[in-house]
Amino acid sequence: MESEILCVENLSYRIGSHWILRDVSFNISRREFVGIIGPNGAGKTTLIKAIVGDLEDYSGKIVVSGKIGYLSQNPDRKRDFPIKVKEVAAMGLYGDRGILRPFRKSDWIRVDDLLRTVGILDLRDRKAGTLSGGEYQRLMLARALASDPELLILDEPEAGVDEMGKASFYRLLESLKNEKSIGILMVSHDIGMVFDACDTVMCINKTLHCHTDADKITAKELQSAFSSDLDFFIRSRDHFEREHHL
Amino acid sequence: MIQNFLSDIISYSFLRNAILAAVLVSALTGIFSSVVVLRKIEFIGDGAAHATFGGIAFGLLLGTDYILMAAITAVVFAVAVSYFTRKNKLSESSVIGMLLPLSMSLGVIALSFVRGYTPDVMGLFFGNILMVTSDDVWMLLIANVIAWVFFAVFYRELLYYSYDEGMAKHYGVPIGFIHYAVLIGISLSVVSSVKIAGIILVTAFLVIPAVTSKTIARSFRGMILISLGMAVVASVMGIFVSYLLDMPPGPVIVVMLFMEFLITISLKALIRVRF
Ligand SMILES: Nc1ncnc2c1ncn2[C@@H]1O[C@H](COP(=O)(O)OP(=O)(O)OP(=O)(O)O)[C@@H](O)[C@H]1O
Ligand SMILES: [Mg+2]
Numbered sequence: 001m002e003s004e005i006l007c008v009e010n011l012s013y014r015i016g017s018h019w020i021l022r023d024v025s026f027n028i029s030r031r032e033f034v035g036i037i038g039p040n041g042a043g044k045t046t047l048i049k050a051i052v053g054d055l056e057d058y059s060g061k062i063v064v065s066g067k068i069g070y071l072s073q074n075p076d077r078k079r080d081f082p083i084k085v086k087e088v089a090a091m092g093l094y095g096d097r098g099i100l101r102p103f104r105k106s107d108w109i110r111v112d113d114l115l116r117t118v119g120i121l122d123l124r125d126r127k128a129g130t131l132s133g134g135e136y137q138r139l140m141l142a143r144a145l146a147s148d149p150e151l152l153i154l155d156e157p158e159a160g161v162d163e164m165g166k167a168s169f170y171r172l173l174e175s176l177k178n179e180k181s182i183g184i185l186m187v188s189h190d191i192g193m194v195f196d197a198c199d200t201v202m203c204i205n206k207t208l209h210c211h212t213d214a215d216k217i218t219a220k221e222l223q224s225a226f227s228s229d230l231d232f233f234i235r236s237r238d239h240f241e242r243e244h245h246l
Numbered sequence: 247m248i249q250n251f252l253s254d255i256i257s258y259s260f261l262r263n264a265i266l267a268a269v270l271v272s273a274l275t276g277i278f279s280s281v282v283v284l285r286k287i288e289f290i291g292d293g294a295a296h297a298t299f300g301g302i303a304f305g306l307l308l309g310t311d312y313i314l315m316a317a318i319t320a321v322v323f324a325v326a327v328s329y330f331t332r333k334n335k336l337s338e339s340s341v342i343g344m345l346l347p348l349s350m351s352l353g354v355i356a357l358s359f360v361r362g363y364t365p366d367v368m369g370l371f372f373g374n375i376l377m378v379t380s381d382d383v384w385m386l387l388i389a390n391v392i393a394w395v396f397f398a399v400f401y402r403e404l405l406y407y408s409y410d411e412g413m414a415k416h417y418g419v420p421i422g423f424i425h426y427a428v429l430i431g432i433s434l435s436v437v438s439s440v441k442i443a444g445i446i447l448v449t450a451f452l453v454i455p456a457v458t459s460k461t462i463a464r465s466f467r468g469m470i471l472i473s474l475g476m477a478v479v480a481s482v483m484g485i486f487v488s489y490l491l492d493m494p495p496g497p498v499i500v501v502m503l504f505m506e507f508l509i510t511i512s513l514k515a516l517i518r519v520r521f
Contacts, residue, residue: 052416070416071452081284082463083409095418099403127464148418 003029003185005151011060022207028183035194036187038204044187067149071140073155079129086124092146114142134158154186168195267378268481270386271439276477279456280470284408291449293342294433297323300349303356328426373444387506405466447496454503
């Protein structure tokens with residue numbers, strides 16, 4: 001189908017005899033905002049690494065038809081590294097210029113626009129290592145957006161971002177999706193937010209337990225993915241029951 | 247004092263060559279020091295220098311030009327380090343720490359087969375800055391030009407490679423090329439400098455200037471330029487002081503580098519207290 005930006009077919013990955021992911025298949029279309037949820041160690045980051053090309057030796061087929069913007073989980077902060085905020089953001093533009101073709105004035109204007117979009121323009125000349133956790137996460141988002149991706153992949157992007165920040169974060173993603181018709185794949189442990197913000201939800205735990213509209217998902221599907229995961233029951237069941245009047 | 251020094255520089259070509267060589271060695275290794283420190287491969291100078299021991303020993307065994315063999319081993323060493331770090335996800339320090347004793351040992355084994363006259367191979371590693379020829383100066387000059395052009399042309403790639411290799415690769419930075427080029431460049435610089443400056447001074451130039459500049463630099467460009475300045479100033483001062491007090495130049499330069507470090511962090515602390 002033409003509107004599909006990502007097709008994953010029978011993706012499996014194991015380390016030794018231990019299966020990390022088994023037989024995962026799904027499609028994502030442009031203008032789809034997918035939330036990926038699942039307990040710690042479920043294989044979410046592994047799935048994303050396979051999609052962005054950081055994983056070797058998996059079996060199955062992954063077809064991405066467009067540019068990827070990627071925000072990884074727990075990047076190495078290197079706090080004392082002498083690099084400016086604007087230079088980190090500009091890394092996202094490198095692919096558009098390429099080797100031996102330095103950034104132009106228009107690229108730096110674009111960087112300013114991106115930093116403004118994520119709300120850290122006033123920090124542009126600061127050393128990136130001096131940013132707070134949430135500010136840094138916004139910078140990571142700016143970098144992921146820099147190359148005008150058609151598929152935005154975010155691995156726990158809201159980690160460390162304050163509540164106000166999170167709300168504007170999701171609004172920003174929503175408007176990006178609508179204006180630029182990009183697909184968004186977001187891993188998050190904030191299940192409440194995922195149900196509020198995303199169009200579809202994927203529950204992953206070693207395999208794909210469900211991939212359906214956020215408001216059609218059933219408690220059973222969720223429970224099968226999380227099985228005995230305490231975190232989910234404590235933090236999110238309430239919210240879930242309220243949402244779905246179970 | 248200074249007049250004597252200057253008139254001696256004019257009249258004695260060995261002193262002139264020594265100063266030129268010291269400045270060129272310090273600039274060559276100093277420019278790489280930022281990448282060395284930011285990538286945390288401070289060990290590489292020792293590694294490359296000792297690795298060439300193996301090459302020199304094999305050169306003697308085979309009767310070939312040992313300088314050429316040293317250069318070849320340096321490249322082999324750099325390629326091996328790059329290969330193992332990239333393919334097997336080992337840290338550079340681990341690989342250097344394995345290859346250093348390996349090549350030294352191979353060198354000793356090779357030397358044990360050399361019949362008759364065995365020159366003092368280790369002596370080559372202590373360098374003598376007062377025995378520099380104008381050929382050495384020319385070679386260092388060319389090496390400097392290449393290194394400078396490399397840094398100017400690939401500034402962004404070097405920055406992103408040093409900062410975040412994984413994401414840089416994702417955004418299309420040719421990480422493999424930069425990785426090999428940097429390690430080969432450092433190894434060849436070490437080989438061309440060691441004979442003049444000795445292992446201790448070369449490893450000092452590869453580490454201390456960048457450690458110092460990292461404490462004050464606010465950008466990668468600033469760090470490279472400050473390191474370069476620190477290295478060159480220390481080498482000129484060191485030669486001057488060693489001339490005045492009649493001391494060996496190499497060790498005096500190392501002391502100068504360390505003093506620059508102490509002065510920089512003290513000034514930084516003072517300024518912090520004041521404001
Ligand atoms: N390099 C590795 N070697 C061994 N096991 C690994 C490796 N990488 C991941 N794993 C294992 O694979 C499983 C899935 O890891 P993954 O990082 O994908 O989880 P996740 O769903 O992203 O979890 P989290 O919510 O904590 O981020 C975990 O059990 C983890 O221990
Ligand atoms: Mg994860």
